[in-house]
Amino acid sequence: MMNIKKNHLYSLITVVLLMIFLYWLNANRMQNGMLVSVLQKGVILALVAVSMNLLNGFTGLFSLGQAGFMSIGAYTTAILLIPVQNLDGVYYMNGVHPAIRAFKMMVAQSPEFIQIVFPFIALLLGGLLAAFAAAIVGVAVLRLKSDYLAIATLGLSEIVRAIFSSPQFDQITNGSYGLNKIPNFPPMLWGAIPSLITPFIVVAICIVVMVLLINSSYGRAFKAIREDEIAAEAMGINLFKHKSMSFIISSFFSAVAGGLLAMYMRSIEAKTFSITLTYDILLIVVIGGIGSVTGSVLSAFLVTAAKEWWLRFFDQPLFIGSFEVPLFRTGFRMVIFSILLMIVVLIYRRGIMGTNEFSWDRIIGRLKRKNKEEGGRT
Amino acid sequence: MSDILLKTEHITMQFGGVVAVDDLNIEIPKDKITALIGPNGAGKTTAFNVITGGYQPTNGRVSFSDMVIGENYPRSKMKKLYNGTYKKAFEHQVINTPDKITRLGMARTFQNIRLFKDLSVFENVLIAKHCHIKAGLFSSTFRINKQEEAQMHQDTEALLERVGLLDSRNEKSSSLPYGKQRRLEIARALATGPKLLLLDEPAAGMNPKETEELSQFIIEIKDSFNLTIFLIEHHMNLVMEVSDTIYVLDYGKTIARGTPAEVQNDPAVIRAYLGVDEA
Numbered sequence: 001m002m003n004i005k006k007n008h009l010y011s012l013i014t015v016v017l018l019m020i021f022l023y024w025l026n027a028n029r030m031q032n033g034m035l036v037s038v039l040q041k042g043v044i045l046a047l048v049a050v051s052m053n054l055l056n057g058f059t060g061l062f063s064l065g066q067a068g069f070m071s072i073g074a075y076t077t078a079i080l081l082i083p084v085q086n087l088d089g090v091y092y093m094n095g096v097h098p099a100i101r102a103f104k105m106m107v108a109q110s111p112e113f114i115q116i117v118f119p120f121i122a123l124l125l126g127g128l129l130a131a132f133a134a135a136i137v138g139v140a141v142l143r144l145k146s147d148y149l150a151i152a153t154l155g156l157s158e159i160v161r162a163i164f165s166s167p168q169f170d171q172i173t174n175g176s177y178g179l180n181k182i183p184n185f186p187p188m189l190w191g192a193i194p195s196l197i198t199p200f201i202v203v204a205i206c207i208v209v210m211v212l213l214i215n216s217s218y219g220r221a222f223k224a225i226r227e228d229e230i231a232a233e234a235m236g237i238n239l240f241k242h243k244s245m246s247f248i249i250s251s252f253f254s255a256v257a258g259g260l261l262a263m264y265m266r267s268i269e270a271k272t273f274s275i276t277l278t279y280d281i282l283l284i285v286v287i288g289g290i291g292s293v294t295g296s297v298l299s300a301f302l303v304t305a306a307k308e309w310w311l312r313f314f315d316q317p318l319f320i321g322s323f324e325v326p327l328f329r330t331g332f333r334m335v336i337f338s339i340l341l342m343i344v345v346l347i348y349r350r351g352i353m354g355t356n357e358f359s360w361d362r363i364i365g366r367l368k369r370k371n372k373e374e375g376g377r378t
Numbered sequence: 379m380s381d382i383l384l385k386t387e388h389i390t391m392q393f394g395g396v397v398a399v400d401d402l403n404i405e406i407p408k409d410k411i412t413a414l415i416g417p418n419g420a421g422k423t424t425a426f427n428v429i430t431g432g433y434q435p436t437n438g439r440v441s442f443s444d445m446v447i448g449e450n451y452p453r454s455k456m457k458k459l460y461n462g463t464y465k466k467a468f469e470h471q472v473i474n475t476p477d478k479i480t481r482l483g484m485a486r487t488f489q490n491i492r493l494f495k496d497l498s499v500f501e502n503v504l505i506a507k508h509c510h511i512k513a514g515l516f517s518s519t520f521r522i523n524k525q526e527e528a529q530m531h532q533d534t535e536a537l538l539e540r541v542g543l544l545d546s547r548n549e550k551s552s553s554l555p556y557g558k559q560r561r562l563e564i565a566r567a568l569a570t571g572p573k574l575l576l577l578d579e580p581a582a583g584m585n586p587k588e589t590e591e592l593s594q595f596i597i598e599i600k601d602s603f604n605l606t607i608f609l610i611e612h613h614m615n616l617v618m619e620v621s622d623t624i625y626v627l628d629y630g631k632t633i634a635r636g637t638p639a640e641v642q643n644d645p646a647v648i649r650a651y652l653g654v655d656e657a
Contacts, residue, residue, distance in 0.1 A: 234492075
């Protein structure tokens, strides 16, 4: 009992420290532009990775449709949030559908409170739309197993992408021109939480909900399906019901992350959500450990930082004296990145965290052991 | 309500041209132990799968406590292929998936142990409690059903204590010794709260001492959980010791039924197991 309380205390301290750090970052965002953007992108990808992990790691459904559901969320959020005065600039080629304009006029004239929470309503709507799509598609797709499910969901996400960029929808999605002038993250709680910190809070809430789900009785049923479908069914677990639950919830959170990504990037196009995005997320999940939430979060930050920031150095020409080192040119960082990935996968075969979760007991245990070893030496 | 808990009528299971089970009529009386024996490939496990909803019979009906849980008759392609008896006896189709049948009160174990290997012993049993959960997804996620959840944990603990696995509750289920894995699988089936327990070769791969312990265990749980037990087994010592009635299958056909003593002396059974005397 005492132990649990102590761990709660440690967690509380960590959260407070993180918040202080984020507020510090907000105050000094000019000097730390790279850090801010890497952290924001990392946290958004962390949400997608955890939602993918819920499906792939905890329910054992190997699905590759994440990018499709993200694009549903991103487009919904973007269409709803582009300010009415920018509409003509965005839809300069084909014009905007009158219904969208009318809706935006209505929102613009609504009371201030609604306008403040509207971005969050947009995120939620995007999520619900993706969840709805998942519910319908799941009826057909979830009858498939393993690789076949992966192929079907992959195709699905490509279909969604094709629909969004099709000329038939160009008054809504602006076809292949994409959408831009999407407003940045909104502040929360009337400015008490600045807009820079908003994605962290939204993602934290979403991940906490997913962790609670995983640890509930339904989460245990998901794990049972992962371990052995036939045994799970013999234990009275309705396979289809639980699989579609997991699929719908995962799609919902992917779409929320997609909406956040739209706010982060400020402009989206259908190409953003191609298969490579799904693979990037799969990479994060595998590196972090299939079946570990903390692993996914950790590796989302590591992979994003390595890809976008730490390895930038390799893209610049390097001179030693007057000798220009060959290979150091744009794109070389991806070679290094791939090599690093291979090394990581070779060392950590089951991902950084395996199927374990972060726990204070483990860290304290490790520290104690280290102290003991050092004490023994002296 | 009659004394018969499970009844199969003219069950035929045909895969293509192969008749795995042919006209199986079984009646399992309440509070008794019934065994199904037969040489390898006789169709015992197929019969189990039909009863628990894993397969749909080609023809026949399964009733559980006076309720039809599965019924079928030869349709479409099977209409031509079917070569079992009792062709015209049934005309309804009742399909229940295994999970529904489990929730009705029939639990089973598997011939080759199917535990949730990466999960702990405790979780294995706790998951089986999920099938009777009342809370929905939302209230379960946000812990509004605290009481129910606590009750599930408490019941699981009590059950593990009852079967003598409480000491290894946090161990990974795949790291248990073989005998304990079998025991855990039975405990997991018990956690679904069954009236009828189906055991598919519970003593497979056990030595004589373990088998002896198992037969004690089966009799114990039958009494303390008010169970009716239906089991498939190859260890004759165990079968003869625990069962009240024995059905013998050979090549899908029922060749004998009766008490252990009757079956042991049945010439058809001896022929099936030992072969025909040439002389």
